[in-house]
Amino acid sequence: MQLQARFSDVADLAPQAPVMMADVKIGTVDSISLDTRRQLALVTMSIEPSARVPSDVIARVRRTSLLGERIVDFVVPKDTPENAPLLHDGATIPRTQSRPDLEDLVRQGANVLAPVAAGEVATMVTEGGRGFGGQGQQLRTLLGNYRQIIQAYAAHTGEIQSLILSLNQFNGTLAPHAQAQGESLVNSAKALGVLRAESGRLRRAIHSLNRLSVGARDIMDAHSAQMGRFFAQMRVILGVLKSQQRSITGALKWAPLHNRNTQLVDFEQFNQVLQDFVICGLNNDQSDPARRCKE
Numbered sequence: 001m002q003l004q005a006r007f008s009d010v011a012d013l014a015p016q017a018p019v020m021m022a023d024v025k026i027g028t029v030d031s032i033s034l035d036t037r038r039q040l041a042l043v044t045m046s047i048e049p050s051a052r053v054p055s056d057v058i059a060r061v062r063r064t065s066l067l068g069e070r071i072v073d074f075v076v077p078k079d080t081p082e083n084a085p086l087l088h089d090g091a092t093i094p095r096t097q098s099r100p101d102l103e104d105l106v107r108q109g110a111n112v113l114a115p116v117a118a119g120e121v122a123t124m125v126t127e128g129g130r131g132f133g134g135q136g137q138q139l140r141t142l143l144g145n146y147r148q149i150i151q152a153y154a155a156h157t158g159e160i161q162s163l164i165l166s167l168n169q170f171n172g173t174l175a176p177h178a179q180a181q182g183e184s185l186v187n188s189a190k191a192l193g194v195l196r197a198e199s200g201r202l203r204r205a206i207h208s209l210n211r212l213s214v215g216a217r218d219i220m221d222a223h224s225a226q227m228g229r230f231f232a233q234m235r236v237i238l239g240v241l242k243s244q245q246r247s248i249t250g251a252l253k254w255a256p257l258h259n260r261n262t263q264l265v266d267f268e269q270f271n272q273v274l275q276d277f278v279i280c281g282l283n284n285d286q287s288d289p290a291r292r293c294k295e
Contacts, residue, residue, distance in 0.1 A: 001089035005059040006040040009098040012171030021074035026051035060097035
């Protein structure tokens, strides 16, 4: 069945992340979208119906460990009766929590250090001093320095929290594009593999280009004077053409008329030759209408 929950912050929670209840996986995250009206993250999940999730369950987003993945964890309140009503398909979980990484860090540190009493700490310090061969004073100095470091960090708690929140937002921004980033890394690895396989040919090609550039430079140096004269002459020619633009325009304008008149003159001359020499000169038939030659 499908359930939905709205969170104020999901950080780098990604689709296909597990949904847990009592440390048992009961489903997965289907999608994460933005509820623009409430400005909350809307998480849609697929849950096994056999999990029998109570209606008063608390859905919280947390990380499995300091470096683990982020999951959705269903927490059943201790006062929930066994016969409490269950969530049905399509229901929305009203009670949600978003636990930041800093809270997880503090909670895990407290769980580790809580059983250690102050007397046990003193005993450990004393025995540690003996075990280090009389280096107790240096250890005490080290602990003093450690205290100063902790106090220095304590003075910047707000900045550290802001940095962690910024990192969470950054991870949340990158998480939806994790698949594309993975494909990009795979493609980059393939491209690097091709470049590595073709490194010898690339090296030879670069050497050839280097020799070509050296040869081209030698040619340029050897013929620089001739090229200089050529460009100087070209400047003169272009200057003349520029100064004669109007004449060139007139020539281009009247050239077709000149060609046509030349053709007409040639045609008239050809007709005259044909009439005088061919028809009149060879045709002696005075009754032939084509023979109109004048004596």
